[in-house]
Amino acid sequence: MSSDVELQDKPRRILSEVSKVIVGKQELLEKVLVAILADGHVLFEDYPGLAKTLTAQSFASALGCEFKRVQFTADLLPADITGIYALNRTTSAFELRKGPIFCNILLADEINRAPPRTQSALLEAMQEHQVTIENATFRLAPPFIVFATQNPIEYEGTYPLPEAQLDRFIMKVAIGYPTPSEEVEILDRRTKRQTDEVSIEEVASRNDLLEMRKEVEAVHIDPEVERYIVNIVTKTRTLSVVEVGASPRGSLAILKLSKAHAWIHKRTYVLPDDVKAVAVDALSHRLILTADQWIRGTRAESIIEDLLGKVDVPKVD
Numbered sequence: 001m002s003s004d005v006e007l008q009d010k011p012r013r014i015l016s017e018v019s020k021v022i023v024g025k026q027e028l029l030e031k032v033l034v035a036i037l038a039d040g041h042v043l044f045e046d047y048p049g050l051a052k053t054l055t056a057q058s059f060a061s062a063l064g065c066e067f068k069r070v071q072f073t074a075d076l077l078p079a080d081i082t083g084i085y086a087l088n089r090t091t092s093a094f095e096l097r098k099g100p101i102f103c104n105i106l107l108a109d110e111i112n113r114a115p116p117r118t119q120s121a122l123l124e125a126m127q128e129h130q131v132t133i134e135n136a137t138f139r140l141a142p143p144f145i146v147f148a149t150q151n152p153i154e155y156e157g158t159y160p161l162p163e164a165q166l167d168r169f170i171m172k173v174a175i176g177y178p179t180p181s182e183e184v185e186i187l188d189r190r191t192k193r194q195t196d197e198v199s200i201e202e203v204a205s206r207n208d209l210l211e212m213r214k215e216v217e218a219v220h221i222d223p224e225v226e227r228y229i230v231n232i233v234t235k236t237r238t239l240s241v242v243e244v245g246a247s248p249r250g251s252l253a254i255l256k257l258s259k260a261h262a263w264i265h266k267r268t269y270v271l272p273d274d275v276k277a278v279a280v281d282a283l284s285h286r287l288i289l290t291a292d293q294w295i296r297g298t299r300a301e302s303i304i305e306d307l308l309g310k311v312d313v314p315k316v317d
Contacts (some may be wrong), residue, residue, distance in 0.1 A: 006093035024182035038256035040170025061200035065104035078121035129167040224314040
């Protein structure tokens with residue numbers, strides 16, 4: 001078991017290792033690590049070719065976690081994810097053949113292309129950390145994290161994620177295009193490797209991750225900061241541009257993420273700045289905008305950013 005000092009150094013080492021592959025996205029990588037430490041699932045909503053799969057795979061390698069990827073399609077069945085009981089002709093007995101969901105980090109690629117029945121099978125695993133196969137329930141060994149992707153511009157042949165499923169993602173993030181200099185660096189690294197394959201060193205273990213999560217849970221949060229979180233979330237329910245605001249699950253998401261954000265910055269207590277750092281990504285996908293705002297193309301992220309500037313910030317000793 002790693003000492004407290006070694007655990008505190010793990011986030012820096014993990015981010016440093018992943019940065020060897022993902023160029024110029026330090027803020028994004030920190031957000032993803034915060035979500036992992038907060039025991040949450042992450043939704044990537046961005047255009048194709050921006051290293052969403054590579055990001056998930058790199059974190060899995062750096063954390064020593066088993067990684068599986070499922071390409072979601074319109075004909076994907078729940079059993080394709082969870083597994084089935086198949087007849088063993090040698091023993092004449094039915095044996096469980098586990099699906100790809102039995103892993104530590106699952107990438108659900110283009111999640112909104114799968115039909116609702118398949119999405120519901122994934123939803124059970126995300127929320128309950130268990131899988132049901134023919135009336136038998138199987139617990140998923142921790143850690144279990146879902147990274148899901150969806151394309152924000154291509155909707156033909158897709159099934160929009162229901163609000164109940166969106167609410168299970170602790171945050172939604174976008175990767176964004178690299179700058180021209182970062183893109184040159186990407187090409188330069190590929191030229192030096194002389195292969196598409198990338199090598200990530202394992203700098204932490206699954207047990208380290210579970211221990212880090214315990215440290216995160218122990219981070220102190222002042223009651224005034226808790227009220228600050230609740231004030232932000234409750235105000236999303238009263239905005240004229242919002243049809244449905246964030247639920248208490250949004251408050252819990254900010255709580256967990258702000259603790260993780262404080263811990264990776266080597267603090268044992270949460271500041272209002274930690275709340276501000278995670279609030280936009282934790283809440284934007286939980287809002288349902290009014291029809292006229294949706295037509296105008298108003299971004300939920302902008303609404304949350306504006307809201308943060310209007311909520312009184314508590315003074316914490």
